[in-house]
Amino acid sequence: MGCCSKICKNIFLGFLAMCKVGLSIAIIVIVAVHLQDVHFNIEGTNYTITGTCMLSNDITNQDYCGYAYAVAGISLCVSLATSLFLCITCNACGCGAWIEFILYICQCAWWVVAACVFSAAAKDANDFVGTNGQTIPQENWRNSIAVISWVIALLAAFATIIALVDAIKCCRDACCAGDDSNKGKKDKKDKHDKQAEQPAYEPPKGQDPAVRANAV
Numbered sequence: 001m002g003c004c005s006k007i008c009k010n011i012f013l014g015f016l017a018m019c020k021v022g023l024s025i026a027i028i029v030i031v032a033v034h035l036q037d038v039h040f041n042i043e044g045t046n047y048t049i050t051g052t053c054m055l056s057n058d059i060t061n062q063d064y065c066g067y068a069y070a071v072a073g074i075s076l077c078v079s080l081a082t083s084l085f086l087c088i089t090c091n092a093c094g095c096g097a098w099i100e101f102i103l104y105i106c107q108c109a110w111w112v113v114a115a116c117v118f119s120a121a122a123k124d125a126n127d128f129v130g131t132n133g134q135t136i137p138q139e140n141w142r143n144s145i146a147v148i149s150w151v152i153a154l155l156a157a158f159a160t161i162i163a164l165v166d167a168i169k170c171c172r173d174a175c176c177a178g179d180d181s182n183k184g185k186k187d188k189k190d191k192h193d194k195q196a197e198q199p200a201y202e203p204p205k206g207q208d209p210a211v212r213a214n215a216v
Contacts, residue, residue, distance in 0.1 A: 009166060020155050030148075075111070119149075
């Protein structure tokens with residue numbers, strides 16, 4: 001039963017990891033293709049301008065696009081490095097569950113902050129209206145970055161809970177194993193003491209013990 005639950009846990013965590021990797025790559029692709037260096041016409045004119053980054057209300061500011069690349073890229077690299085470390089060190093000599101828990105809780109906080117930043121920037125950009133009524137295009141793609149970030153944060157939260165439960169279970173099993181070991185040693189000692197208390201020789205029932213003759 002324990003083996004099956006551990007396999008199911010690993011499969012589910014692997015599925016969550018694949019989803020997070022896929023969504024992180026999606027953020028990088030969306031920013032690169034749809035939100036960076038976008039050419040559009042001003043309403044009512046033939047004048048074309050280029051938006052350097054469409055994630056905020058300042059389309060000439062590259063900081064938000066750079067931040068999106070950094071958030072997704074660092075998250076991918078850290079996850080890959082941790083997986084390789086746990087594989088090389090054989091689950092970190094039994095401490096892998098706690099390492100995974102620390103990684104997932106940091107990853108969750110990382111993406112919550114990113115989601116808040118992208119949501120606030122998207123709201124400001126969507127509400128922006130120029131003097132001639134011009135709005136900032138690519139609203140749907142801009143909103144998708146914030147939504148994907150919240151989804152990744154939620155997946156990381158699920159993984160954090162699973163890793164915490166697994167880490168607590170490992171500690172409980174280790175404590176129980178220690179108690180069983182001490183109990184076994186105590187039982188063995190009691191058995192040895194009981195054997196030592198028994199007389200070395202007991203005469204058969206119905207017979208007198210042998211009497212040693214005195215030398216004359």
